[in-house]
Amino acid sequence: MTDQKAQLLIDGKTIELNVITGTLGPKAIDVSPLFKNGYFTYDPGLNATATCESEITYIDGEAGTLLYRGYDIAELAEHSNYLEVCYLLLNGELPSSTEYTTFCNALMHHTMVHEQMRHFFNGFRRDAHPMAVMVGVVGALSAFYNDNVDFHLAENRMMVALRLIAKMPTIAAMCYKYSIGQPFIPPNNDLSFSENFLHMMFATPCEKYTPHPAIVKALDRIFILHADHEQNASTATVRSAGSTGANPFACIAAGIGALWGPQHGGANEAALNMLHEIGDTSKIGQYIARAKDPNNSFRLMGFGHRVYKNYDPRAKSMRETCHEVLEAVGAHDTPVFKLAMELERLALNDSYFIEKKLYPNVDFYSGITLSAIGIPTNMFTVIFAMARTVGWISQWSEMISHAYRLSRPRQIYTGKTAREYLGIGKR
Secondary structure (H helix, E strand, O other): OEEEEEEEEEOOEEEEEEEEOOOOOOOEEOOHHHHHHOOOOOOHHHOOOOOOOOOOEEEEOOOOEEEEOOEEHHHHHHHOOHHHHHHHHHHOOOOOHHHHHHHHHHHHOOOOOOOOHHHHHHHOOOOOOHHHHHHHHHHHHHHHOOOOOOOOOHHHHHHHHHHHHHHHHHHHHHHHHHHHOOOOOOOOOOOOHHHHHHHHHHOEOOEOOOOOHHHHHHHHHHHHHOOOOOOOHHHHHHHHHHOOOOOHHHHHHHHHHHHOOOOOOOHHHHHHHHHHHHOOHHHHHHHHHHHHOOOOOOOOOOEOOOOOOOOOHHHHHHHHHHHHHHHHHOOOOOHHHHHHHHHHHHHHOOHHHHHHOOOEOHHHHHHHHHHHHOOOHHHHHHHHHHHHHHHHHHHHHHHHHOOOOOOOOOOOOOOOOOOOOOOHHHO
16 A cells, blocks of 8 residues: 655655555555666665565564464464465465365365376486475476466466475475385375375385374474465565466476575574584584684574564474474484584573574474484475475465566676677787
């Protein structure tokens, strides 16, 4: 909503700009008229730039608030389940009992992948990172669903969402099974979403896998906490790719590629690797000293957050879940988990971390939890991608359903000015 004006005085000229007000959060100044007046804005990292309007997720980094469609993340993590949250993100409201059953049944019809996709895996090295495999395989879905579909129709966008949400666990488990040389396990639609994923990960043709209820609950909560997070790097990538009119499966593959980075989705993998690097509780002090040293490149992974300048609202739920899993699997006394808890204790009581508000974030606890479940470190980001798929496709669908423009950021050119070409003999 535009309800007031801002004026920019530059070189003696006044440029009038609209001020846009959302339902929550800071007001925004519409700077689009600047270009016709000969100016760009400069905002590296887009920290102070809104690139779209959205009704899906709201973050207040100063207050430590995260809302999905207006619902507090802690309430959803405590009382809801992942598929209910998927419905909420896609449709804007929590489902009725009938709507929920219909949604779950629709998903179950799409859990299998085309038989030809099994052959794609043979083209990858067995030791390839599962995220590298996932980027390729999810992108390949666009070759199976490349019909000339009108995505301005809500039912067509929903079909894409159903296919992606249902197939991602199957593909993720296939990535893992391929890496360890075990046969693929087909989905079992009699199981819940999280149970089915664990079944495809850990069962074999000769041995069933029945997960502990605490593990199923933990995984479902991890999916909820990671389902969406406003305009982060991977979501912005999906929207940018989607603005070209690209196939939505290709757009999601682009998001997976962006998520892979250690500064984004790879943070929980990096956090656990850091714990292994520290190795022993006796060395925590020296690593904390290194983290405080501005001349040292070492960083404590899993602490602080780009957006949250307060406690990560997802971290409290994830911390509780972490301890529930450690208790269920009897892992509280293993060296890496004892080290993690001691690092947490020291950091939370250290004045430097308190002043800088470098609290343990969701990545710190999710990495420990996933490891206790038995999921290998290189699969952490794959599970993040599974969870975030509903957020990506909800954001893509929202963009496609409204008037949108091709994403085309500008730059400040700092290269050579125009110069004359000289033949090779004159250089």
